[in-house]
Amino acid sequence: MHLTQIEVNPRRRGTQPLLASPHRLHGAVNACFPPSGREGRILWRLDETNRGLLLYLLSTTTPDAKGFVEQYGWDVDGSWQTRDYAPVLASVVDRAVFSFRLRANPTHSVRTAKSDEDAPTKRIGHVTADQQRRWLVKRAEAWGISIGDPDQPTFDVVERKVWQFNRSGKRVTISTATYEGQLTVANAGAFKDRLVSGFGPAKAYGCGLLTLAPARQ
Numbered sequence: 001m002h003l004t005q006i007e008v009n010p011r012r013r014g015t016q017p018l019l020a021s022p023h024r025l026h027g028a029v030n031a032c033f034p035p036s037g038r039e040g041r042i043l044w045r046l047d048e049t050n051r052g053l054l055l056y057l058l059s060t061t062t063p064d065a066k067g068f069v070e071q072y073g074w075d076v077d078g079s080w081q082t083r084d085y086a087p088v089l090a091s092v093v094d095r096a097v098f099s100f101r102l103r104a105n106p107t108h109s110v111r112t113a114k115s116d117e118d119a120p121t122k123r124i125g126h127v128t129a130d131q132q133r134r135w136l137v138k139r140a141e142a143w144g145i146s147i148g149d150p151d152q153p154t155f156d157v158v159e160r161k162v163w164q165f166n167r168s169g170k171r172v173t174i175s176t177a178t179y180e181g182q183l184t185v186a187n188a189g190a191f192k193d194r195l196v197s198g199f200g201p202a203k204a205y206g207c208g209l210l211t212l213a214p215a216r217q
Contacts, residue, residue: 001058001059001060001084001085001086001089001196002057002058002059002060002061002062002063002082002083002084002085003056003057003058003082003083003085003088004056004057004058004059004062004063004065004080004081004082004083005054005055005056005080005081006054006055006056006057006065006068006069006073006079006080007051007052007053007054007055007073007074007079007080008046008052008053008054008055008072008073009053009072009073009074010052010053012071012072012073014071014072015072018072019046019053020165021163021165021166022163022165022174022204022205022206023165023166023167023172023205024165025044025046025205025206026044026204026205026206028068028071028072029042029044029055029057029068030042031067031068032057032063032064032065032067032068033059033061033063033064034061040059040060040061041060041197041198041203042057042058042059043057043058043059043198043203043208043209044056044057044058044206044209045103045206045207045209045211046206047101056209056211058085058196058209062082063082065080065082068080085196088195088212089192089195089196091212092185092188092191092192092195092212093185093188094185094186094187094188095184095185096184096185096188097182097183097184097185097215098182098183098185098212098213098214098215099180099181099182099212099213099214099215099216100155100179100180100181100182100183100210100211100212100213101178101179101180101210101211101213102136102178102179102199102208102209102210102211103159103176103177103178103179103206103207103208103209104135104136104176104177104178104179104199104200104207104208105125105174105175105176105177105200105201105202105205105207105208106125106126106131106132106135106136106175106177106200107123107124107125107126107135107175107200107201108123108124108126108135123201125162125173125174125175126175126177127162127175129157129160129177130150132157132160132177133150133153133155133157134150135177136153136155136177136179137149137150137153139199139200140183141186142190143190143191143194143199144185144186144187144188144189144190144191144192144193144194145183145184145185145186145187145191146183146184146185146186147181147182147183147184153181154181154182154183154184155179155180155181155182155183156179156180156181157177157178157179158178158179158180159176159177159178160175160176160177160178161175161176162174162175162176163175163176163205174202174205174207176202176206176207182215182216194210195210
């Protein structure tokens with residue numbers, strides 16, 4: 001596995017349309033890889049930081065980001081770099097404590113016809129911070145982590161957005177929540193599996209990549 005970081009230049013002509021549409025950004029991310037499809041699932045996330053816009057990619061193969069950087073990045077050495085993800089996975093052991101950041105698409109299923117138990121269901125996004133917080137806590141045990149309970153979580157919802165964009169002629173709406181806080185590893189194997197496969201739905205649109213950092217003292 002490889003973790004890539006790319007500095008995005010918001011002043012480039014094509015960058016603003018890219019930032020406005022997760023569907024377009026998904027296409028630009030895929031263009032960093034050969035069309036063979038052998039790279040498997042690509043997780044990505046775009047962050048606004050005090051260093052500027054940073055795009056993170058987690059992939060099984062090494063991306064070629066030159067084309068992306070030429071169109072949307074900064075024309076300077078070191079504006080993108082790829083690192084082996086193995087040391088991160090090796091650091092994940094039971095009871096280890098990390099700071100984390102995750103952008104996810106918290107959803108729940110509802111029946112299209114409430115009076116019909118056989119009616120199909122559709123997935124809709126949680127819209128309040130409390131719903132989004134509870135969504136993450138509910139899944140934590142299965143994902144191999146401990147993050148407190150809904151009333152006393154060890155994280156915050158630091159950003160909430162609703163994205164709307166067109167895909168194949170249809171209007172798509174995605175609600176996202178960005179979580180930051182502290183986690184404790186409860187099941188290293190389950191957590192590692194989820195780190196490389198992603199957390200929750202809408203992974204193609206910048207959700208599901210959880211990044212780790214040393215725990216804040």
